Amino acid sequence: MNRPVSFLVYGIIFLGAIGLLGNLVSNPAGFIKNAVILAITIGIVIFAVKRLTKSKPNAQHERSFMKAARDSKKRLKTRDAAKGKADNVQSFSLAKMKRARNRNRSDIHLTVIEGKKGKKKNRALF
DSSP, X not given: OOHHHHHHHHHHHHHXXXXXXXXXXXXXXXXXHHHHHHHHHHHHHHHHHHHHTOSOTTHHHHHHHHHXXXXXXXXXXXXXXXXXXXXXXXXXXXXXXXXHHHHHOOSOOOOOOOOOOSSOOOGGGO
16 A cells, blocks of 8 residues: 555544544443444344355355265275175285286376477477
8 A cells, every 4th residue: 555545544543443442431331332233233244144145156066076976985885895796706816916906007097188299399498
């Protein structure tokens, strides 16, 4: 902020503080009454705003995410159950199976982003 505006803001705050202290000294019951009324009004406004804005704009996105998370958990449970049955049925050793699985499948899901492969790089910029 520039200097004259900041002086104006500080002056208003200072005068407000003097007014509050003067009201507190001259009429403490009225001051407390006004403070309670202000707190109740602010509480009602906050309650009304939260109540009216209960439905979020991203509610559909959150529901989709929760559904996907549930489906993923189900899929993992069925895969783990099937893996447990397969381990009991097969005659391979457990260590051999783990090594084979680790080589064949990776849990990392990567996406390839196509770039400008045909464009030559200007080495002078590096």
